[in-house]
Amino acid sequence: MILPIGSDGAANVWTWWPASVATLAYIVALVPGGATQRVPNVGLVVGWLFHALALVYDVAGVGAEGSGARFGFAPAMSATVWLVIGVHEVESRLLPLPGVRRLLAVAALLVVPLAAAFPGEVRPQAGSGWLPLHWLLGIVSYGLFGAAVLHALMLDAAERRLRAKAAPLGGGTGPLGLPLLRLERLTFRFVDAGFVVLSLALLLGVATSLGTPGLWRWDHKTVFSLLGWATFAALIAGRRLQGWRGRRATRWLYVGAGLLVLAYVGSRFVLEVLLMRGR
Template identity: 65%
Template sequence: MSGFSTLGTAPLVLALVAVLAYAVAAASVDERVRWPAPALLAGGLLHAALLVLDIGGWGRAEPGARLGFGPVLSLAVWLMVAVHAIESRFVPLPAVRRVLAIAGAAVVLLAWAFPGEVRPMASPWAPLHWVLGVASYGLFGAAVLHATMLDAAERQMRLRAAPAAGPLGMPLLRLERLTFRFVEAGFVVLTLALALGFVTAARWRLDHKTVFSLLGWGVFAALLGGRLLRGWRGRRATRWLYVGTALLLLAYVGSRFVFEVVLGRSVS
């Protein structure tokens, strides 16, 4: 049974309308068309309400948060949509809007199909630790999205001798700086999440989540150190970003996917 059904029809209606709004937002990337941007905003607001009702448990008698790979991806993508909503006020990115709209619709449906399970928080600090961890997912996800545009622009420059501008007219150096601002912010938030988990955990375990999280943290630390000390740029830097993000996904989302979907059992 899906998680949305446990709260009655309201979450399911919100999910369907959010998916519809995201679909409208993904319908066009023409900058002259005005309705996709407000559609993405509407989808994001409905998505946020859905997260509060279903994952956060607002109005649910059972205490705790709904945890699982579906809810975590849903929240992470919503954070990327929120970042885009702020960024687009300064830089119009219609192609990014389409990608995020498709991703938003997909994760809303994914959280409905694989809702995870409600778990009580073992510590008063656990909610903050969880939110920081998911926030780092969102920031690194935004960095990856910009890094793919950066790589595409560099390929176009090599093949066509194009000017030093990104696929959307943004100067490459500006796009690169923006990409690694997200990396820096994500690294700070991830560091806080790991430190908080280490300090507040009643029993610290070196399990798969901890190992992959620490490996991801190490890759991001090496990336930022390489940029600072050796001037890493371009595809060398973005490869490190992709590897670190993949490790971070394996730490929580990947392990829960294996347990919940492949093995069909819960995981602590």
């Protein structure tokens, strides 16, 4: 994202207890559940709910010194995985996806303790009342692009299987039980939605930073965010004007998502963990 937030690096019990419950529930989600898959599905839902509670405690700075919004690279990753799991839960009401459930449970098992260990820095003076909305829109765009990447991976896997069987492109079904063309449309609907939300986040960030002295900086976060936005804009234009499909389109998606990860998560990881600096 464009605007920095910071890290204080100290975890507290208010974040750790829901994070611990969520971790245990996500472990249950990895257990084979037989034909019904009821137990692991319940584990994923319980983990998702306590995961949300851990995020709320963390971002709100509950138990930390001072008051104000708190965020960092690990909560950004955790919130992104949480949003993708939410999308999966909606889809799984129609079509069970045990393989995807296990993949998401593993991802959650990595990011939930990480967010509890690196909760971010409390910012009592945000500089503008619009900054929390800027952060929220940025994380929502991360979640939408994360869902798009997950579906693109399934789309690429399905296409590889079809090519191995010499099936025509667009024939057969993907791992969601959907025809490939419908799976492809679903994938890029997430891209379109993520692009709109990301555009709003960037516009709000620019407007807020220009109106608040000292907030605007041409740093790596700004550059990677704009490069990611431009990549997704090119992808959408390529699909509309040139009919990009298949691996060519998904590669652009992966590149754009990677640039967004570098824009905030990567830069904050370097500052908070490697350099141990809050800003």
